Amino acid sequence: MxxxxxxxxxxxxxxxxxxxxxxxxxxxxxxxxxxxxxxxxxxxxxYRVEVPYYCVDWTYGNDDNSTESQTVGNDRKGDSCASSCARWVFNYSQLDVSSSIQESYNLTCGDEMFMxxxxxxxxxxxxxxxxxxxxxxxxxxxxxxxxxxxxxxxxxxxxxxxxxxxxxxxxxxxxxxxxxxxxxxxxxxxxxxxxxxxxxxxxxxxxxxxxxxxxxxxxxxxxxxxxxxxxxxxxxxxxxxxxxxxxxxxxSPRWLWSQKRYIEIHEAWINAVKVEGLFKRQNSNESQEELFAMLIQECKPRQNFLENVVSDFKNIFFLSSVNEEDSEDTKLTSENESxxxxxxxxxxxxxxxxxxxxxxxxxxxxxxxxxxxxxxxxxxxxxxxxxxxxxxxxxxxxxxxxxxxxxxxxxxxxxxxxxxxxxxxxxxxxxxxxxxxxxxxxxxxxxxxxxxxxxxxxxxxxxxxxxxxxxxxxxxxxxxxxxxxxxxxxxxxxxxxxxxxxxxxxxxxxxxxxxFLPETKNEQLPGNLKEGNEFGTKREEIDAAVESEVKLKEELDRS
CATH class of the missing domain: 1.20.1250.20 (MFS general substrate transporter like domains)
Structure with missing residues (x-):
């Protein structure tokens, strides 16, 4: 690639x-x-457990126009939701829990569907x-x-x-x-x-x-x-x-690279150097510093918090602009790279x-x-x-x-x-x-x-x-x-x-x-869509080329 x-x-x-x-x-x-x-x-x-329940305090109107209520004993049989109930009792004796949202939110009398x-x-x-x-x-x-x-x-x-x-x-x-x-x-x-x-x-x-x-x-x-x-x-x-x-x-340095955010890659590298320094003596990092210095010259200055929020918003809705003078790699991070x-x-x-x-x-x-x-x-x-x-x-x-x-x-x-x-x-x-x-x-x-x-x-x-x-x-x-x-x-x-x-x-x-899926063991991660489309084919092409070269050599030896 x-x-x-x-x-x-x-x-x-x-x-x-x-x-x-x-x-x-x-x-x-x-x-x-x-x-x-x-x-x-x-x-x-x-907590999302259906619990058996029964009523111990029934109330219902004496007639259609009455607002008076009457309490019925807790031995009431039949449809438990035929009348309103002032107090339900939930039986947890056969369960491995002692509370449920069914009781907390009174999901009874047809409201069980909310469970x-x-x-x-x-x-x-x-x-x-x-x-x-x-x-x-x-x-x-x-x-x-x-x-x-x-x-x-x-x-x-x-x-x-x-x-x-x-x-x-x-x-x-x-x-x-x-x-x-x-x-x-x-x-x-x-x-x-x-x-x-x-x-x-x-x-x-x-x-x-x-x-x-x-x-x-x-x-x-x-x-x-x-x-x-x-x-x-x-x-x-x-x-x-x-x-x-x-x-x-x-x-992730890979994601930061895809966004051309080299300054933040450098900051991550500095943190990595500090962590390694806690465990072992580090070799000279001058060549790596020079490499980052070259990269940082190619990118824009780091954004402050507000600019970062605005930039994230634009990225979410593909509103980021791509200038004509930007490189091809930068243009790849536009809407087409989604x-x-x-x-x-x-x-x-x-x-x-x-x-x-x-x-x-x-x-x-x-x-x-x-x-x-x-x-x-x-x-x-x-x-x-x-x-x-x-x-x-x-x-x-x-x-x-x-x-x-x-x-x-x-x-x-x-x-x-x-x-x-x-x-x-x-x-x-x-x-x-x-x-x-x-x-x-x-x-x-x-x-x-x-x-x-x-x-x-x-x-x-x-x-x-x-x-x-x-x-x-x-x-x-x-x-x-x-x-x-x-x-x-x-x-x-x-x-x-x-x-x-x-x-x-x-x-x-x-x-x-x-x-039919390609093996990814010991393979480099693809960076963009073009590389992703070619992923898994390079090894096959190399194997085919080697095989072709071997056959050609055998034919030459015979001749």
């Missing part, structure tokens, strides 16, 4: 690749600063937030959008805990879910860009381990704090801490289609894997902790095997293993827990590996200028289609195992598009 990316790779190799401790520090800050997302995600298991609405808006917010947040990540930066998202989620989580209005509660929940999707996309893009070629998979796997640890943390916190309002207050405090942690993160201009690059379009299928299938299977939840009955804490352990195990395995075997092979093996787990649950009855439970946990481990790869693999395959935008598109489409899961579950009226059979077929079918 030729162009600006060669110069970029030279800068990163010369100035950042030897900053090993700085890279680890940035990944650590990003991972810890994003951990709260999974903690909040599973917290709904402990389902509460679950649905999560997917809507997550999908729309991922789509818009992915665009923001490409336009204003990875770290900036993570900081904004952390602050908003912390503020609105506290609002959810304190408000007595269901409308405010569910609106805050929807917005938080959108920003959570944004954090995931920006965090995976950031860790992919911050690490060297050999470290990329490992640092991204470290992020996955931290995120999955959030599941376990939520289960443990909920054991101590059974009241859902107290639980959300603690999570909100955790989110504010995560926001403070992200203030120490440096922006999803709008992807249609000109057929390879990228085909890969986006195949990766979308990969994402959609993964999220459909994710909810199918939860078939093991019934084995735990109402033991929500145990189920959440075990699911978290399965996810962490999958993330840890990813840390060791993805760099060794490659993205494609690990994806294929994980999808095949998932199919086997689904078929095991089809063949054996749910009463055989000694077989079904291990299959469920193994499926959760494999799914975590696949779930990790749907972030890492596209992040390495897609160019820097559209990396988070494409991830946001994948997330949006997969979240929308995951709403089909409840309808798939209803098919069990025809055959108990039909939903699992459909998910098994999906798992097998996903292998086909994966076969």
């Amino acid at each position: 030729e162009g600006s990316n060669d110069k970029l790779d030279l800068i990163l190799t010369k100035c950042f690749d030897d900053k090993f401790h700085w890279q680890l520090l940035m990944v650590f800050l990003c991972a810890v600063g994003s951990m709260h997302t999974c903690t909040f995600q599973v917290a709904s298991n402990f 389902q609405i509460h679950a649905t808006v999560y997917f809507i917010g997550l999908g729309l937030g991922s789509l818009f947040g992915g665009h923001l990540g490409d336009r204003i930066g990875r770290v900036k959008i993570i900081r904004i998202s952390n602050f908003v989620t912390a503020s609105l989580c506290a609002t959810m805990a304190l408000t007595n209005s269901y409308l405010i509660h569910v609106t805050s929940y929807t917005i938080i879910s959108g920003f959570i999707g944004t954090i995931w996309i920006a965090a995976y893009a950031y860790t992919t860009e911050i690490g060297t070629i050999k470290l990329r998979a490992k640092v991204a796997a470290s992020l996955a381990v931290a995120l999955c640890s959030g599941y376990i943390a939520c289960g443990l916190i909920a054991l101590v704090l059974p009241n859902w309002r107290h639980l959300l207050i603690v999570i909100s405090l955790f989110q504010f801490i995560c926001f403070g942690i992200t203030l120490f993160m440096d922006e 999803l709008i201009g992807v249609y000109k690059y057929p390879r990228i379009v085909m890969r986006i289609i195949m990766l979308t299928i990969y994402w959609v299938s993964t999220y459909l299977m994710y909810f199918g894997v939860l078939f093991g939840a019934q084995l735990f009955g109402q033991q929500i804490h145990l189920f959440t902790i075990l699911q978290g352990l399965g996810a962490v195990t999958g993330a840890v395995l990813s840390f060791f095997i993805i760099n060794l075997a490659g993205r494609k092979l690990v994806s294929l093996l994980s999808l095949a293993c998932l199919s086997v787990c689904f078929f095991i649950c089809i063949i054996f009855p749910s009463s055989m827990r000694m077989i079904i439970l291990p299959a469920t946990l193994l499926a959760r481990i494999c799914l975590e590996i696949v779930g990790f790869l749907i972030f890492l693999w596209p992040s390495e395959m897609m160019p820097t200028t559209i990396r988070t935008s494409v991830l946001g598109l994948f997330s949006f489409v997969s979240r929308v289609t995951s709403m089909l899961v409840p309808f798939i579950e209803t098919l069990d009226v025809y055959w108990e195992s039909l939903p699992l059979l459909i998910l098994a077929v999906i798992s097998v079918g996903t292998i086909i598009p994966v076969l």
Whole structure:
């Protein structure tokens, strides 16, 4: 590949690749600063719980025109919503929780549908937030959008805990879910860009381990704090801490390069030098300083806060102007270097289609894997902790095997293993827990590996200028289609195992598009759409040229 990316790779190799401790520090800050997302995600298991209830104080009019009320004994039978009730009693004796939003917001007598609405808006917010947040990540930066998202989620989580209005509660929940999707996309893009070629998979796997640890943390916190309002207050405090942690993160040098912000790249390099100086004695950095001095002469002065806000606004809505005297690389960062201009690059379009299928299938299977939840009955804490352990195990395995075997092979093996787990649950009855439970946990481990790869693999395959935008598109489409899961579950009226059979077929079918995706192991990240379109073809061209040269040499030897 030729162009600006060669110069970029030279800068990163010369100035950042030897900053090993700085890279680890940035990944650590990003991972810890994003951990709260999974903690909040599973917290709904402990407060969106339908609780049996009955009335102990009935009131109703003596006639149609009467305003007088009469109290009826608590042994009233029949339609519990035929008359108004002055006091409901919620029975938690058979549940593993002691509070629910159903009681807090009095979702009774037909209002139970708002419980389902509460679950649905999560997917809507997550999908729309991922789509818009992915665009923001490409336009204003990875770290900036993570900081904004952390602050908003912390503020609105506290609002959810304190408000007595269901409308405010569910609106805050929807917005938080959108920003959570944004954090995931920006965090995976950031860790992919911050690490060297050999470290990329490992640092991204470290992020996955931290995120999955959030599941376990939520289960443990909920054991101590059974009241859902107290639980959300603690999570909100955790989110504010995560926001403070992200203030120490440096922006991705790759993204800064795509925006011609060389001064900020230099500042990140200075911070990297300081971090390395804490661990080892640094060699002379004079040549690197000279390199940055040459770059800084080519860029505009750093903007102040207000100018930065205005510039971000223009970038979001493609209002930034491109001058005729600007270089070709600068012009590439205009509107054409976005999803709008992807249609000109057929390879990228085909890969986006195949990766979308990969994402959609993964999220459909994710909810199918939860078939093991019934084995735990109402033991929500145990189920959440075990699911978290399965996810962490999958993330840890990813840390060791993805760099060794490659993205494609690990994806294929994980999808095949998932199919086997689904078929095991089809063949054996749910009463055989000694077989079904291990299959469920193994499926959760494999799914975590696949779930990790749907972030890492596209992040390495897609160019820097559209990396988070494409991830946001994948997330949006997969979240929308995951709403089909409840309808798939209803098919069990025809055959108990039909939903699992459909998910098994999906798992097998996903292998086909994966076969056509290029391997990204040990490959440089593409910088712009042109390089992204050529990605994966250079190695094939070299192999073909070598093979042709060998054949030619053999023919000459024969002659």
